[in-house]
Amino acid sequence: MVSTGTESTRLHDPSVKGFASDNYSGIHPEVLAALAAANGGHQVAYGEDAYTARLQEEMGLLFGRDLEVFPVFNGTGANVLSLQSLLPRWGAVICASTAHINCDENGAPERVGGMKLLAVPTTNGKLTPELIDKEAWGFGDEHRAQPLAVSITQTTELGTCYTPAEVRAICEHAHSLGMKVHMDGARLANAAASLGVQVRDFTSDAGVDILSFGGTKNGIMFGEAVVALNPQAADGLIYLRKMNMQLSSKMRFISAQLLALLEDGLWLKSAGHANAMAARLRAGVETIPGVQCTQPTESNGVFAILPDGVAGRLREKFRFYDWNEAAREVRWMCSFDTTEADVDAFIAALRAELG
Numbered sequence: 001m002v003s004t005g006t007e008s009t010r011l012h013d014p015s016v017k018g019f020a021s022d023n024y025s026g027i028h029p030e031v032l033a034a035l036a037a038a039n040g041g042h043q044v045a046y047g048e049d050a051y052t053a054r055l056q057e058e059m060g061l062l063f064g065r066d067l068e069v070f071p072v073f074n075g076t077g078a079n080v081l082s083l084q085s086l087l088p089r090w091g092a093v094i095c096a097s098t099a100h101i102n103c104d105e106n107g108a109p110e111r112v113g114g115m116k117l118l119a120v121p122t123t124n125g126k127l128t129p130e131l132i133d134k135e136a137w138g139f140g141d142e143h144r145a146q147p148l149a150v151s152i153t154q155t156t157e158l159g160t161c162y163t164p165a166e167v168r169a170i171c172e173h174a175h176s177l178g179m180k181v182h183m184d185g186a187r188l189a190n191a192a193a194s195l196g197v198q199v200r201d202f203t204s205d206a207g208v209d210i211l212s213f214g215g216t217k218n219g220i221m222f223g224e225a226v227v228a229l230n231p232q233a234a235d236g237l238i239y240l241r242k243m244n245m246q247l248s249s250k251m252r253f254i255s256a257q258l259l260a261l262l263e264d265g266l267w268l269k270s271a272g273h274a275n276a277m278a279a280r281l282r283a284g285v286e287t288i289p290g291v292q293c294t295q296p297t298e299s300n301g302v303f304a305i306l307p308d309g310v311a312g313r314l315r316e317k318f319r320f321y322d323w324n325e326a327a328r329e330v331r332w333m334c335s336f337d338t339t340e341a342d343v344d345a346f347i348a349a350l351r352a353e354l355g
Contacts, residue, residue, distance in 0.1 A: 017342050018319030019281075021217075022187075022300060025335035028219030028270060034260035035221070035253060043252045047071070051255035058262050059213075059227055063204040070226040070237050071254040072246040075186050076105045078212035078224040080113040081241055083149060085226075085234035086180045086210060092116040092145035093182075094135045098125050098157045100184055112244060116145040124295065125156030126166065129173035136177055150174045153184040154191045154202065159278075159301035161191045164202040171207025180233050181207060186214035186224075189261075189271035190299040209233040215258050219270050219336045223254035270336035274300035277334035277343055284347035290354045294329055302332045310353050317349050 018024060027035075043049035052071060059069045072078050079101050083093055093109070095102055097119040101109050109115055118135035120127065127150065138144035152170060155161050162170075171181045183203060185191075188211070192199045203211055210233065213225040226241075228234040241247045248254055261267035282297040285304060295303040305328050306314075314320075323331040334343070 017338065019332040019334065019338075019346060020319040020321050022274065022333050022335040023217060024319070025219065025337050027221045028260075028266070028336060030263075030266055031220050031257050031260045034256045034263075038252050038256035045249045045251070046247060047251040047255075049252040049255070051252040051259060055225070055255040055259055058259060059225070062199060062262065063227070063229060064200045065204050065229065066231070067204075068228040068231045068234075068237065070228070070241055071248065071251055071258065072224055072226060072241060073222060073248060073254075074246075075100070075184075075212060075214060075216065075224050076108050077244060077246040078226050079105065079151075079182075079184055080108050081237060081244055081246060082182050082210045082212055082226050082234070083109060083115060083151065084113045084240050084244075085228070085237045086149045086182060087115055088146075088148070089114060090146050091148040092118050092135075093149045093151050094118045094120060094127070094132050094147050094179075095151040096125055096127055096153070096156070097121045099151060099153055100157060100186065101151060103157070118145075118147055124160045125153070125158035126160055126162055127152055127170060128166070129169055132170065132173060136174075136179070139178070147177075147179060149180045149182055151182040151184060153186070155187045155194070155299040155301075158295045159299045159303065160296055161194050161298045162202060163195065164197060164206055167202045167206040167208065175207065180209045180230075183208045183211045185211050186217055187271070187299060188214055189218050189267045190275055193268050193272035193275050194299050204229045213258070215261060215267075217335075218261060218267055218274075220257040220261065223248075223257055225254075225258055271300070274334045274336055274338060277338040277340070278302055278332075280340060281332060281334060281343045281346065284343065285350060288347075288351050288354055291350070300334045302334075303329060304332070305329050307354070310350075313353055314350060318346055 056069045102119045209230040211227040278300045282302045292305040323329045
């Protein structure tokens with residue numbers, strides 16, 4: 001639908017959905033309503049507004065402690081800001097080799113954040129105290145960037161979830177070595193829905209110092225939040241946010257969206273639905289001869305290896321990405337607006353491609 005004047009202009013078919021990324025989805029209707037409700041009139045700019053103040057209160061209740069919240073534009077900004085606040089200029093970050101900060105942020109942690117990443121190979125995207133120790137050495141050596149922070153992703157880039165006990169073990173080990181812990185929570189809600197525990201069980205209560213709280217992958221238009229769960233561990237966030245061009249003048253519209261997610265548990269309901277659709281997808285595709293699932297489906301992603309040529313033909317109908325092209329491994333992601341009919345149509349198309 002293309003129209004002129006004050007009428008809406010639609011340049012896409014809203015019935016078409018794919019399985020490439022939960023970033024592809026639109027905005028949850030309740031979030032759109034919250035944006036409209038936050039519009040009109042004047043509110044103080046740069047975060048001195050009623051919505052950002054309420055977000056601070058709601059986050060405090062969610063994580064069960066005094067904390068500081070810094071809404072930002074995007075996930076890369078949230079990660080870079082979080083890590084910068086934990087480190088001196090000579091600091092380094094231990095992370096999984098598959099971590100988003102290592103693979104998908106185009107060098108922003110190094111170039112913008114000015115830190116070195118010490119990436120460790122893992123089998124399932126998850127660090128352990130033993131894996132951390134592979135790079136947690138050289139303290140006091142002037143020739144080595146100092147490993148002073150650990151970054152973990154929840155859920156991981158491979159769709160796996162850290163249990164509260166696993167996060168606690170990492171935090172205790174890191175803290176014992178004088179390191180701080182950051183969690184990239186781009187899909188934090190999917191982890192909470194999958195684990196069936198309070199989010200504080202694997203964040204604030206487990207010892208995480210700072211968190212990137214995701215929203216874009218869970219139904220908001222734009223925005224994430226840096227949550228300093230241990231404000232004493234994070235330094236200079238109010239300055240770093242501006243320096244890194246992550247300070248929104250009309251911050252109320254980021255905060256209003258995040259508030260909409262938290263209200264009545266929408267963030268968990270949406271993530272739980274996405275997880276359920278991924279489980280349905282996994283159950284359907286793993287019965288098809290020739291499809292080999294490669295990772296546990298613990299959140300809203302399914303990873304699989306397909307026979308040669310199948311992915312290309314299937315992509316003519318559904319958009320999705322290669323994960324490891326050399327191994328013919330692909331990734332399928334589900335979103336808050338993925339339906340059972342969407343999943344079943346995809347399964348049927350894959351089954352037809354494989355004869």
